[in-house]
Amino acid sequence: MKKDPIYSSFIVPILLAVIVVDFRVSFHKFLQEYRFTYLALYHAIKEAIATGALHHGMKLPSSRELAGLHQISRGSVNQVYDMLVADGYVVSEVGRGTFVTFQVNHELPLEKAETPLQLSNWGERICRMPLRKQIEEGSPIKVDFRIGRTDYHQFPFQEWNRFMYAEVRNFLAKQHEEANVAQGHLPLREAIAVHLRRTRGIPAKADRIVVCNGSMQVITLLAQLLVNPGDPVIVEEPSFTGIKKAIASTGGVPSPVQVDKFGIQVHDWKSRLLFVTPSRHFPTGSILSQDRRRQLLDWASRQGSIIVEDDYDSEFRWGGRPVEPLKALDQEDRVAYVGTFTKTTLPDLRIGYAVLPKCLVEPMIRAKQLFEPHPSNMMEQRALAAFMKSGHYERHIRRMNRVYGKKYALYHQMLQENMGSLFTFLQSDAGLHIYSVWKRTEDEYIRLRTACRQKGVIWEDATTYFMRPPASAACFGFSHLTEEEMKEGIRLVLEAWESIST
Secondary structure (H helix, E strand, C coil): CCCCHHHHHHHHHHHHHHHHHHHHHHHHHHHCCCCCHHHHHHHHHHHHHHCCCCCCCCECCCHHHHHHHHCCCHHHHHHHHHHHHHCCCEEEECCCEEEECCCCCCCCCCCCCCCCCCCCHHHHHHHHCCCCCCCCCCCCCCEECCCCCCCHHHCCHHHHHHHHHHHHHCHHHHCCCCCCCCCCCHHHHHHHHHHHHHHCCCCCCHHHEEEECCHHHHHHHHHHHHCCCCCEEEEEECCCHHHHHHHHHCCCEEEEEEEECCEECCCCCCCCEEEECCCCCCCCCCCCCHHHHHHHHHHHHHHCCEEEEECCCCCCECCCCCCCCHHHHCCCCCEEEEEECCCCCCCCCCCEEEECCHHHHHHHHHHHHHHCCCCCCHHHHHHHHHHHHCCHHHHHHHHHHHHHHHHHHHHHHHHHHHHCCCEEECCCCECCEEEEEECCCHHHHHHHHHHHHHHCEECEEHHHHCCCCCCCEEEEECCCCCHHHHHHHHHHHHHHHHHHHC
8 A cells, every 4th residue: 555655754753652652651561570571572562452552553663663662682572573473463564564453342341241150158158257357447556455465575486486497497308298197297296185185184196186277277177077058056155256157157057055154054955066165265254164064065975966175275374273174074075175376376376276086087187188288387387396395385384374364463453443333344264365244335335445446445346256136245355465555555445435424
């Protein structure tokens, strides 16, 4: 086709300048994403063509011009043009140049309507569950009374780091030793068995222990193994939200049973599974009486049921007599005992375990192997095994019992003296938080929480642990706080209360 001389001498240089500017902007964007220059240039030109910035019939710069612009070799540019030709985006004509052949269909909608995705029943149940709440935006947090934290300043980091570094040094030699051992590092399971026999009276054996990524993974896998859709599962009222979510995810129905000062009120339930926190009820802190412990074991025997015993933080006990776990009384192998190292070591060390009835060991290993064909955190498992066998772990527990015991006594007294008109604070012999019941109206409780948040003070709203409408309640964590932080937090709560009550 014969070209207009005005087009050749005036329009083409202008178009070329526009193309060069577009290439420069897009090219540098793709340089951050792709390792090789030619790939960045290829994707930059392809994007410009696909979006219509370089339209059908437009002539591209020569390889010499494009190479000079971006300070790359002509060979790289020619390689890019060859790739675009092969993909059908451009055509190269000898003596004329390279032209865009791809044509954008502007009649199509810019965004295709999204086709609804049909999830499985399990997927639908999961999507109906609320995500864990993040702290609302607002004033910076000054004092955090929430639970689940430890005083990591007291942790023996020097000793722990020594064991971790030893495992890092030996990583290459050991990385494939336990590639398929879903049950967990054997020396760690042996160390856990020794620790439980010595401190909890549980006749545990390493071959009955399965190590998981925190106690929540244990609870979820047990629910998946034992609960069918529609099955009633007995839970305490109130109880840990994660347990109820694990049951609901399987299609099971959490059936709440009231807890009093002696623990869960035992009935002759028609259920194959019970979740319970007998050593220290979550969240109130009450201890299951010996009489009710025997009643629970008798019930499990009659029904052929399994009891999941969640022993989440009773390692820390500074008052009263030692509490015997249900598993220590279990004569018929009906109790699955769940423990964790999250509270006793570091919150980010997500290692939990279960001491299982014999009939559940192999199913649990198979279930865990499905999720983790190659088990995670083996380096941490090895370090923890060495840490426990050295004696550092039990020394740390003994020291933290003294530390937390003193913090609890101080904190409970301060709360009682300063906020006793607002809350009833339950006493406890163990654990890392104090459960309290609000004395005033629900509206006043909500207003106080809002006013405290504005002042930078937050706590755990315990009403979320109930399935039935409860009285307003709160959990105040203390394990991670200094005395000064406790005083400051209480001072700010009182200021907030004065601001809304006057």
